[in-house]
Amino acid sequence: MTRSRAGRVLVVDDQPRTAELLGRLAPDLSLVPAGSPPKPHAASWDEAEPVLSRPGRVDAVVLDLAFEIPDEALLPDRRPLGDDAAARRLRRERRDRQGLYVLERIRRIAPDLPVVLTTAHEEIPFEEEARKLRADGFTYAVGEEEDAGESLVALVRRVLSDREAPPATGRFYWGRSAAMRELRHRISALAPTPLPLLVTGPTGTGKGLLVREVIHPLSGRRGPLVVFDCATVPETLLPSALFGAVRGAYTGAVTDRPGVFEAAAGGTLFLDEVENLAPDAQKPLLTALNDGVVRRLGETAERPHQARVVAAANVDLAARSRDGGFRADLLMRLNPALALRLPPLAERREDLPGLAAQTAARTFRDPSTRRQIVSRVRAAGAPEPPDGAPFDLLLDEEALASCEAPVAFVLPRKGWKAILAHPWPGNVRQLEMVLGDLMAAAIYAGSGPRVDRRSRAVFALDPGLLFDLLAEADAGAPRERRLALPFPRASSVEEFRRELEREAMRALFREAEGDFARMAELMLGSRGAERAVRLRFNRLGLSARAER
């Protein structure tokens, strides 16, 4: 079969309308026929499965969320529900999520196939399930703004074009997950603009790498990238570090010194962990963003700056702002609606093989590590691999049969299963560390490689060590903490809520032994919001002296 350049699309919908729409608006797309006699769409799982089971036959699926046929017709292996009241109710309740049942089955046989889920909801419903099943969401627009067909074609084209995009930009690994593909498109639109940007995501997801490897290079700005870690600079030094100082501004200021805003002229200023910025530094930062000027400490005149600001946060800045720990106006200036969210690794497990391969490739590229590998290969009596020969990391013993590399590192299948199932609280960074440690143990310790019948050197990665590393990683993960609260008595919901908050504050105060910075850390993950926490404590009518 000739592969269509534009892409081959299987439409799974009991109605022919979507296939007809795509056929009319995008005649260059190839609609994969299904069913018997063949038609341009699959009306049920029975019709879709034979097409999807043949590898490489389909480039993308367009799947309707709701079908007009009962579950047992859509999924013929399901037992009919019957016709009593309970069955009718269940059938009704399931009706607007039938596509998810089909998607679950698609994922069993085609884990990486792009799937566009179409829905008549105003937003993608059952978002969590859809995300877990890695669907690209498409929602029909509402009311008079409808342009469903054209938007759907645009999304399908985008999904298809993603197949060709390289999975990594420098060290930053995009992978193939729907969340990362969406992020990639947002960044390609936003990076070249002068808008301040906010990058969010839990620790270890690669926010800094994203800014260095992707956002700054894509910005088209010729100036430097200046990285400023808001968590590591002492509060008293923040203003001068950010905005500069003139000679004599403070003891020890013996010369005029520019701040990072001026240092990033014509480039990008990356404010990492911006949630740690002290309240005193937030106001001038707002001025710098609003007016494009900074004022050095000890100077009256303002200086224009030409830096584009990209900030990153580990915490929910909106929640922090509601609690008074982060200025709402500053947050708004960072364009939270356009925030670039890096998903936790647990939400992009399909990228684990690619990330593992990238980590291994980096290890193999390191000259001293490579020398050590070659030395152990030689010691084991295997032929010395030629310079530049590829080394492979295999995630299953069976992959060895088709491996062409002269040196292979093999992780037993049970090890890879453990990696797939791990929650990865430390995200990509943690995965890289665990794999790096595992490979280093095989390279620098252990009994060295075995030489197989094809004279390849095979390093066995130790699953026992892997389990230990994963357990250690878990031990370092934040544990769920619980507060024991007395049950408040109240005469209204509002009063109950307030009493509950008072009791929670008291319990936290005890837990933190009266240290407000520690309370802020427990509540918000950062000690920087100490003042806001103290304020809230007082507003609730609590007194530190009385509580001590």
Add this chain to the structure above:
Amino acid sequence: MTEPATSDEVRAAAYRVRHDVGKAARFSAPKESEGDAERLRERLARDLLGARRAEGKTLSLPEVFDAVAAAEGELLARAGLGAPLDAVARGVERVRALLPRLPALDGNDLARLDEATRDVARAASELLRLARGGGSA
């Protein structure tokens, strides 16, 4: 005695109106209006006369609405969503009145029919929004 409907049932019933009727009414509406009476007529015929095809039968939008309303109307009314469903019905009635004369409609009537589909889609969206606990508009 009729059991009270669950919120999932109400949401799914409203979704059915939105999906089968609201979405179908403007299924292939373009971003920019056709600006050409014959292309508009062609699209309205496609979307409104063939709103559902199953088991060899083709149903028009009013016929689909009648089937959906017969299946879900009572449940939606019991959930206090009778009025927004009536708003969908009013739009569908305007479609029903004009649709039999579609081949002969002039430009003004075609625009009125197109506007009626817009109202159907809007009303169905509003119904779904309310069913999902969006409160009154």
